[in-house]
Amino acid sequence: LLKGTSSDSHLEEKCEIKEVREELTQRSISFDATEKEELLKEIQNLRSKLQLYSDAPVKMSTDKLRSSLISRSIQLRKSGVFSPNNNNSAEELEKERERWTEMESEWICLTDELRVDLVANRQRAERVEQELRLEKMCTEELDDALKRSVLGHARMVEHYVDLQEKYNDLVAKHNAIMHGIAEVK
Numbered sequence: 026l027l028k029g030t031s032s033d034s035h036l037e038e039k040c041e042i043k044e045v046r047e048e049l050t051q052r053s054i055s056f057d058a059t060e061k062e063e064l065l066k067e068i069q070n071l072r073s074k075l076q077l078y079s080d081a082p083v084k085m086s087t088d089k090l091r092s093s094l095i096s097r098s099i100q101l102r103k104s105g106v107f108s109p110n111n112n113n114s115a116e117e118l119e120k121e122r123e124r125w126t127e128m129e130s131e132w133i134c135l136t137d138e139l140r141v142d143l144v145a146n147r148q149r150a151e152r153v154e155q156e157l158r159l160e161k162m163c164t165e166e167l168d169d170a171l172k173r174s175v176l177g178h179a180r181m182v183e184h185y186v187d188l189q190e191k192y193n194d195l196v197a198k199h200n201a202i203m204h205g206i207a208e209v210k
Contacts (some may be wrong), residue, residue, distance in 0.1 A: 072153075
């Protein structure tokens with residue numbers, strides 16, 4: 026159930042990221058650095074909340090089971106059934122053996138659950154690392170595009186300045202010619 030919920034929320038998160046990317050390309054606006062940082066902080070905040078919600082129930086149940094097993098193990102040791110001074114019947118020893126076998130199977134189940142959790146956490150970490158690499162690549166591409174657009178804009182401004190100087194020269198020449206024509210007339 027939790028895995029389905031986390032995968033559903035992961036899919037929703039991917040869809041939201043895809044929608045945001047499409048919206049950005051459609052609007053063709055550029056964010057300044059502070060807006061970009063705020064959005065990255067918000068994304069990180071949402072991811073940490075998602076992580077807390079998805080991990081909390083599993084961790085709590087595992088911790089409860091572990092503490093229960095530890096307390097039962099301590100109680101069985103303190104019971105003193107296997108002490109050499111007691112003359113226990115075979116029936117009591119068999120009951121004690123059954124309890125220990127039951128506890129052993131519970132410990133095995135717990136270790137299996139922890140192993141599954143460990144694998145899930147590793148996979149989640151790999152996914153997060155992959156997403157981080159993807160985000161870094163996207164950020165680098167955006168930075169590159171921003172640098173290129175700034176350089177292109179700077180070239181256009183320089184070209185405009187050159188054209189403005191040429192226009193000013195032409196206006197000055199035109200005024201001089203018109204002034205010369207007026208003198209000739």
